[in-house]
Amino acid sequence: MHGYDEPVYLISVVANMLEIHPQTLRQYEREGLVEPSRTQGRMRLYSMKDIDRMKLILRLTRQMGVNLAGVDIVLQLKEQIDQMQKEIDQLGNELSRANRNGSVHASKALVAKHNYDIIIFEE
Numbered sequence: 001m002h003g004y005d006e007p008v009y010l011i012s013v014v015a016n017m018l019e020i021h022p023q024t025l026r027q028y029e030r031e032g033l034v035e036p037s038r039t040q041g042r043m044r045l046y047s048m049k050d051i052d053r054m055k056l057i058l059r060l061t062r063q064m065g066v067n068l069a070g071v072d073i074v075l076q077l078k079e080q081i082d083q084m085q086k087e088i089d090q091l092g093n094e095l096s097r098a099n100r101n102g103s104v105h106a107s108k109a110l111v112a113k114h115n116y117d118i119i120i121f122e123e
Helices: 011-018 022-030 048-063 068-101
Strands: 044-046
Touching (some): 011 044, 011 048, 022 048, 048 068
C-alpha cells in the first residue's frame, strides 16, 4: 500500500480514474492548481493527495460552475483555513499541557474564537 502523499500514478491512470482527458490534467498543472511530481525522465506522477485535490477541482467546476481562477482562490483559502486550524489545534494542545502542569490557572486561561468574513466585491 502506498502513502497518501506518495506519487505513484501516471497521468493516463489518473485521467482514467477521474474520467477526464490527460490534457485537462496538464491544463490544471499549467494553471498552478496541481503540481505532480516528476520522474528523472520528466514523467508526471500523482499521489492520492493530488487526485483528491483534482476531485475537488472537478466538483467546483462541474457542479458549482466555478471557473479556474475562482478554483485557485478557493484552494488558496482552503489552504489558509487548514493552516489556521493546525495553529489553533497546536495552541489548544499547548494550553491543555500548561493547565495540566499547573502553570496557568484554569480561571485565567482564555481561548478566543474569531470569526472571519470573506467579502467579494464585483467590479
